[in-house]
Amino acid sequence: MKNILTVTSSPHIRHTLRTKDIMLDVIIVLLPAAVNGIIIFGLDALLVLLSTIAFAVISEYFWNLILKKPQSIGDFSAVVTGLLLGLNLSPKTPLPIAALGSVIAIIVVKQMFGGLGHNFANPAITARIVLLVSFPSFMTQYVEPFTGQLSSATPLASSGADYSLKILLFGTHSGTIGETSAFLLLLGGAVLVIRKLISPVIPISYIASVALLSAAFGDNPIKQILMGGLILGAVFMATDYVTSPTTKSGQLIFGIGCGIITFAIRHFGNLPEGVSYAILIMNILTPHIEKLTAPKPFGFKEVKNNG
Amino acid sequence: MGKKEKILRPVKKIGRGLKLPHLKNTAEMKTVVFNPKTVSIPLIQHIGAPCEPTVKKGDSVFVGTLIGESTAFVSSPVYSSVSGSVTDVKTISYNGKDTVFVVIESDGKFEKDAALAPCPVKNQEELAAATKKCGLVGLGGAGFPTHIKLSPPKDTKIDTLIINAAECEPYITSDYRECIEGYDDIIDGVYLIKDILGVERVVICVEDNKPEAIKKLYEIATNKRDNDDTVKLMELPASYPQGAEKVIIYSATGRKLPLGKLPSDVGCIVMNVTTIATLYRFIKTGVPLVSKRITLEGTAVNNPQNILAPIGTKISDIIEFAGGVSNNADRIIMGGPMMGAPIATADAVIEKRTNAVLILNEETPAESTPCIRCGRCANTCPMRLMPLKVEAALRILDTATLEDLNVNYCMECGSCSFACPAKRPLTQVMRIAKQTLRRESK
Numbered sequence: 001m002k003n004i005l006t007v008t009s010s011p012h013i014r015h016t017l018r019t020k021d022i023m024l025d026v027i028i029v030l031l032p033a034a035v036n037g038i039i040i041f042g043l044d045a046l047l048v049l050l051s052t053i054a055f056a057v058i059s060e061y062f063w064n065l066i067l068k069k070p071q072s073i074g075d076f077s078a079v080v081t082g083l084l085l086g087l088n089l090s091p092k093t094p095l096p097i098a099a100l101g102s103v104i105a106i107i108v109v110k111q112m113f114g115g116l117g118h119n120f121a122n123p124a125i126t127a128r129i130v131l132l133v134s135f136p137s138f139m140t141q142y143v144e145p146f147t148g149q150l151s152s153a154t155p156l157a158s159s160g161a162d163y164s165l166k167i168l169l170f171g172t173h174s175g176t177i178g179e180t181s182a183f184l185l186l187l188g189g190a191v192l193v194i195r196k197l198i199s200p201v202i203p204i205s206y207i208a209s210v211a212l213l214s215a216a217f218g219d220n221p222i223k224q225i226l227m228g229g230l231i232l233g234a235v236f237m238a239t240d241y242v243t244s245p246t247t248k249s250g251q252l253i254f255g256i257g258c259g260i261i262t263f264a265i266r267h268f269g270n271l272p273e274g275v276s277y278a279i280l281i282m283n284i285l286t287p288h289i290e291k292l293t294a295p296k297p298f299g300f301k302e303v304k305n306n307g
Numbered sequence: 308m309g310k311k312e313k314i315l316r317p318v319k320k321i322g323r324g325l326k327l328p329h330l331k332n333t334a335e336m337k338t339v340v341f342n343p344k345t346v347s348i349p350l351i352q353h354i355g356a357p358c359e360p361t362v363k364k365g366d367s368v369f370v371g372t373l374i375g376e377s378t379a380f381v382s383s384p385v386y387s388s389v390s391g392s393v394t395d396v397k398t399i400s401y402n403g404k405d406t407v408f409v410v411i412e413s414d415g416k417f418e419k420d421a422a423l424a425p426c427p428v429k430n431q432e433e434l435a436a437a438t439k440k441c442g443l444v445g446l447g448g449a450g451f452p453t454h455i456k457l458s459p460p461k462d463t464k465i466d467t468l469i470i471n472a473a474e475c476e477p478y479i480t481s482d483y484r485e486c487i488e489g490y491d492d493i494i495d496g497v498y499l500i501k502d503i504l505g506v507e508r509v510v511i512c513v514e515d516n517k518p519e520a521i522k523k524l525y526e527i528a529t530n531k532r533d534n535d536d537t538v539k540l541m542e543l544p545a546s547y548p549q550g551a552e553k554v555i556i557y558s559a560t561g562r563k564l565p566l567g568k569l570p571s572d573v574g575c576i577v578m579n580v581t582t583i584a585t586l587y588r589f590i591k592t593g594v595p596l597v598s599k600r601i602t603l604e605g606t607a608v609n610n611p612q613n614i615l616a617p618i619g620t621k622i623s624d625i626i627e628f629a630g631g632v633s634n635n636a637d638r639i640i641m642g643g644p645m646m647g648a649p650i651a652t653a654d655a656v657i658e659k660r661t662n663a664v665l666i667l668n669e670e671t672p673a674e675s676t677p678c679i680r681c682g683r684c685a686n687t688c689p690m691r692l693m694p695l696k697v698e699a700a701l702r703i704l705d706t707a708t709l710e711d712l713n714v715n716y717c718m719e720c721g722s723c724s725f726a727c728p729a730k731r732p733l734t735q736v737m738r739i740a741k742q743t744l745r746r747e748s749k
Contacts, residue, residue: 015726
């Protein structure tokens with residue numbers, strides 16, 4: 001035994017789960033959807049994904065290097081951001097634009113606000129919106145699966161008649177690289193829920209509120225759920241720990257809020273898609289939701305002021 | 308009496324709690340008795356006023372001879388744990404406090420003090436007096452004198468006696484062994500105290516991962532002495548911190564104990580199984596609390612086991628007796644791995660409240676990374692606090708927010724730090740936050 005012992009604060013045992021493991025798990029469950037996107041949309045999709053991931057990691061690396069901060073690329077959070085951004089882009093996105101999106105996500109949205117855990121909005125979502133308003137024509141070019149021909153209309157705006165449930169589930173329709181296969185995305189989400197890495201509250205409340213509102217206003221709820229970016233957004237972007245509430249009731253409010261805004265943009269707005277904006281708006285409301293839903297401690301009694 | 312009615316399900320569940328590794332490797336091993344050559348007994352082993360020594364160098368003492376006492380209500384007397392002679396009465400700095408130690412050289416005979424006599428009790432006042440005289444303190448770690456919990460204001464109605472055998476910390480099996488080896492004293496103690504308190508219900512609480520203890524405790528609940536069917540067994544899910552006082556009261560009765568209140572304020576008295584057994588032995592024979600069963604365990608211990616040792620036994624002596632530790636041993640923890648207190652040298656001694664000594668190998672501590680706001684700390688906190696917010700508020704010394712976050716409810720169970728994937732020292736943060744508020748209010 002050593003003469004001078006180490007004295008550390010309790011507890012003296014820790015769970016083995018690390019931040020890095022959570023990020024790796026998210027990457028792994030997103031891979032099937034990514035591979036599916038590459039199969040459907042070809043080499044273009046692969047190049048877009050590679051450039052968003054590479055530039056996300058490179059941006060983080062150089063930010064840390066220049067600012068003399070401890071290197072943080074090993075936590076894989078930049079990989080997750082790059083991968084999510086890529087999955088949210090059309091396979092026809094010019095590579096410089098895709099790369100610029102990653103730089104914006106990592107440098108502007110994440111690092112300038114203090115790095116991992118301090119960004120107020122989801123980096124991938126925000127970067128996608130920046131690209132969308134900066135390069136609208138490039139960002140809304142979608143292609144037909146396998147053929148690579150430009151599709152005439154954006155997926156959600158097209159009429160739903162030519163989309164069967166099978167096509168919608170397995171993603172053989174136009175859209176962004178990662179959003180098309182509802183089945184693979186839900187499978188990945190289910191793995192995350194079973195492994196207790198995300199709570200199912202946000203995805204379920206988000207998707208359910210979009211479905212209910214669509215049905216109530218005469219839209220086809222199945223098309224609204226399965227086409228477009230709803231599942232990718234609800235399962236993988238809205239559940240981002242940093243930018244969503246930690247309380248269960250807060251998560252419910254967050255999910256329903258996302259659902260209402262998404263529906264409102266799709267149904268009443270001029271934009272074809274509303275998932276990104278909905279999540280961004282709810283990201284900004286997160287601190288307030290969390291404050292509103294902060295739990296009372298066990299055995300708490302309100303001190304009555306009789307004076 | 309049907310079996311089903313004897314085993315209760317938890318009335319309420321706290322709905323949180325951690326699944327920890329049990330590591331109860333010593334559960335089936337018989338307790339070994341250790342008789343050290345010398346003991347150094349500290350005269351403060353409890354929350355409250357320190358005791359003044361009642362012996363001096365050269366005095367001969369016996370097992371159960373009073374060596375320290377105080378007239379204060381919040382205090383607990385200290386007795387000699389061996390027979391022999393006092394070789395020194397000295398003040399040394401111990402755990403950051405100047406503490407008086409009585410050092411006794413044992414003659415190895417363990418002769419009992421001739422003045423020890425059975426201490427029959429008839430009512431609650433006498434029970435509280437006996438508890439104080441026995442020297443009992445809470446065994447959970449804080450060392451709160453037990454008699455205070457047995458002395459509620461006159462008009463307080465106590466309807467439930469909770470026997471705590473949950474033992475929810477990993478590794479520790481000393482209460483488990485007490486259930487088996489101290490069965491006779493526990494059963495007599497339970498029925499005696501039940502009659503004295505006149506409670507409507509006795510709930511014996513145990514976690515469902517302790518099969519042998521459950522068998523014994525079930526025998527207590529189904530004993531024919533329970534003619535009015537008041538004694539029940541409650542199997543609780545093994546979830547940490549099930550044995551914490553507030554949590555066990557909630558599980559057993561559904562009542563929430565408010566901050567700063569004693570269990571008697573919600574009509575309950577909570578006693579640990581070892582406390583019951585020790586108290587009954589004192590009533591029966593007059594021998595006070597002079598020895599403790601401790602679980603010697605941990606990654607560095609060569610032969611993990613339960614050891615019955617006199618209070619004041621040095622940890623270094625116990626280690627030698629038990630067959631040593633690995634060369635890589637680097638940390639000694641008094642208590643369980645979740646809440647136990649670390650000590651700096653093996654010169655520390657077994658105290659009344661010690662229930663385990665863990666010796667752990669050197670490990671590279673996991674590196675802290677930024678908080679990713681995953682919420683695991685908040686979602687495992689049995690008190691429903693938000694350690695992640697406390698950490699942010701403490702960083703900028705925002706005491707108003709710390710107040711709003713109710714940090715004083717924290718019982719430092721360690722769940723938040725355990726669960727944190729970013730390996731942030733959240734329990735330590737909570738502790739510092741509480742100290743910060745205490746300083747602020749002065």
